[in-house]
Amino acid sequence: MTEYDYIIVGAGSAGCVLAERLSASGRHQVLILEAGGRGRSPWIALPLGYGKTFFDARVNWKYESDTEETLAGRRGYWPRGKGVGGSGAINALVYARGLPHDFDDWEAAGATGWGWQNVRRAYEALETQVASDGARRGAGPITVQDVSDQIHPVNRYFFAAVDEMGLPRTEDINDPSGEGGTVYRINTAGGMRNSSARACLNPALRRANVRLITGALVERVVFEGSRAVAVQFRRGDRQHTVRAGREIVLSAGSVTSPRLLQLSGIGPADLLRSHGIVPLMDAPHVGGNLQDHLGVNYYFRATERTLNNELAPLWGKMRAALRYALTRRGPLALSVNQCGGYFRSRPGQNHPDQQIYFNPVTYTTTPAGKRSVIRPDPFAGFILGFQPSRPTSRGRVDISGADSGAPPLIRPNSLATEEDRAQVIAGGRLCQRLITTAALNRLIESAMGDDLRQMDDAAILEDFRQRCGTVFHPVGTCRMGVEADQSVVDPRLRVHGMAGLRVVDASVFPNVTSGNTNAPTMMLAWRAADLMLEDA
Template sequence: MERYDYIIAGAGSAGCVLAEALTASGRYKVLLIEAGGSDKRFSIQMPLGYGMTFKDPAVNWCYMAQPDPGLEGREGYWPRGRVIGGSSSINAMAYLQGLPQDFEDWEAAGATGWNWSSVKATYEKLEVRENSDGTLHGSGPVHLHDAQDRMHPFSARFLDAARQAGWPVQDDLNGAAREGITRLKCTVKNGRRWSAADAFLRPALKRHNLRVLSNTLIERVIISDGIATGVECARGGQKHQFFANHEVIVSAGAVNSPKLLQLSGIGPSTLLMQHGIEVKRDLPEVGKGLQDHLGISYQFASSEPTLNNRLGRWPGKISAGLQYVLTKRGPLSVPINQVSGFVRSNPKNHADIQIYCNPMSYAVRPDGGPAVLPDAGFLLCAQPCRPTSRGEIKIGSADPIAPPEIHPNSLSTNEDCAMAIAACRTVQKLAETPAMKAVTTDGPDIAGMSDEDMLSDFRQRANSIYHASCTCRMGRTEKDSVTDARLRVHGVAGLRVIDASSFPNVTSGNTGAPVMMLAARGAEMILEDASARVRLGGAA
């Protein structure tokens, strides 16, 4: 019988942070289990390579959502990392902490101690910022690169357009300024992706008290007399059980964490019994409350060169590849999401729309992946920041290999429909600025669209921005949540959920940074509780 002090389910953004923090003292023996394999792939390490991993089942769960009535019955594609580093190994590397109001709302929802001042201190411990001149600020493991000197010159036009639209242009939206448009800071170091595995797991792997099992699927958490005692896994065609002296921590993400709990007998009893699963804890909110960001993109042809001129044809692709391999510079060394920020759809509101501006246009290949168009173009995208629609994740089978059912329930409230129109109007405002009109040679006639046209277009074309969250959210009681403010599952001792599923509400922007912050604070809570057990005379 193999025993560990802590077992972590999932080596993604949260799991890597937890593995590093829980092994740092050398006192605790930790097992980290990941369904996917190694992240040592060129497509992962090269910053622009996430177009190659977008539909790659070797590193991606490649989930499909259920037909979504709010999106004209379309089945959305939901990529999720299935690899060491999880989604931090396949995401767009944009780093935004979120808006202060996001975290005030977390505390108001019952996540006591998660207000802005508390989480801000954690962010500061995690980060080191590299300016474009190479100087560093901070000493944390999360490397934030200011890539403005590597961004395509066309990106400067987006900043000019933002000023003309009346939006402030900021140097960084992770500092004193939180509203406006900026050149994004990205998790890149020395021209390579800097994932959670790079920042946290690789240093931890040098320690004797950490074991990592990859290509291992956790099929259930073992629950005995209301206590999580271990996990049962499938590895190499064999079943294995591992046991935890202290806690099992589920960090499988907003889709797979509720799935794992449900397979383990923790969730809505009706659903569990429907699939013949013994109910260990009737917890109705497991899988409920799903939130995500929906974005609408518009592509335009340009009279001014963009990345398409370099990457849209084979000679340019080959030269860019050689440049990257030899120097770790060039267009492949920078994420495509280069300019973004938060703006207000109404001056009376908080910032409630996130804008993305990319100096490249692309088509969708038959396999669903992106294909760079051969001629100059650019993309403008907007997403409402705080949707009010709520979806659900639920198992469709007791088979651990079967994908879960993803029910986004998009645009199911009047508020979200109004914000969809507002997002379209925000792109219209940007597209109609002199800076953009001066180079636009073709594209959608946003100016001629009515509100009804915009909502219809949003329903037909909007897609997930891949920020799924809140399916095992923190809250006050089991009636409104799955975990308490210390991330402990209601009514099941020795079990926590720590990942984007734990968010009480989705943050306004990209979720990679908030997940790492949440995991760092979660690790502190775990260690505090372990110390408390020692003081009370229990086992460490």
């Protein structure tokens, strides 16, 4: 049986960072197991290729949540990355650390040592900040690009509306005081996606002590007593077992890491027995504490040209492609989410409670062969959308059977609290105030669908129930904490009651951060590597 020092399950945003850092000294043999492929699609490297990977089963697990009565009986579409790079290979690239109080709340919830001052140091080690003129600050592998010189001119209406309302502005959403309207920073390098796969795993794979196996569907972790010693996985028609001399790390994400624990006998005992799995440890919190951001977009036809005019016609696509090929700039080098920021929905609040998105494009989902693609509309348009930043509802992710290939049972339990419903109304009202400013009103030709400008509180909430969707930030299903009866892993990310087993991904977040979760996931992995190397 082949043995490695560290076995990492999942080559996603966290797993790739871990692989680089654990292997850097050359002393440790590191194996990475990835269920998907190598992730070489050109649409992954292209920042605006997000629209092509959104429904592509070759690089996307395309999960669905269970139906939710609170969301008008609808199922939610849950894209998750399938391949090297994980969801960081198919996301919309916004790099948002989160706000300082997010991490102080982590520490208050039992994640000792994960307060803002500690995680800030990890961020600074992880990142290289790249200004719009090319000036660089920092020496980390993840490049955080300022693209304020490349955004579409129509974004000026959004900033004019922010100013008209007297709301704050910030040059960098990742500053500790990063509240207000801003141009989103994105993790690109040279106009190409700079996910942790490109920035961290690719260099690591040049080392003799690192091995990556793709197409490896992990079935379970193998234990000797209470120590994790091996991983069993299937590749094609063959089953394999590999042994870990030091540790096994689950970095399979908030949907799959809890399921792998359950498949290995660690989870709610009654659930495991119902699927014929003998419980190794009754751990009811495995799969619980699921949190996610829900958001909604409001679509408007515009009185001025937007990205639709550039990208909808064939000649426009060709011109944008030529510009990108020659300069690595232009709309193809950017995120679909160009501007937005953190805002307080009303004065006097302690912290921002809403994240706003302003996109100079509208699009429809259309069939193309066996899958769907996102196409810009053939007329000028823009989007204003929001997500409540810190939802209080809690759901679950569980196995649906004893087969590791069985689809997950995702029950978000959305809008379960009165606070969350109030936050939806507050976010809708904030967008309503923005869209009715003189600045943005000049950009509106007409609303597409129901008009936010005409909605009262009840209509805002009902519209949200009918149309909202995940913003693809699931966290918390293997939450971190001091007490074993309240959490799944300790503050060093070791699974309570088990030796040689950690979880390192967004599933350990005690609470969802206020914004996009890819940056804090990579930060967490960076700091986790420090902890693991200390323990070694």
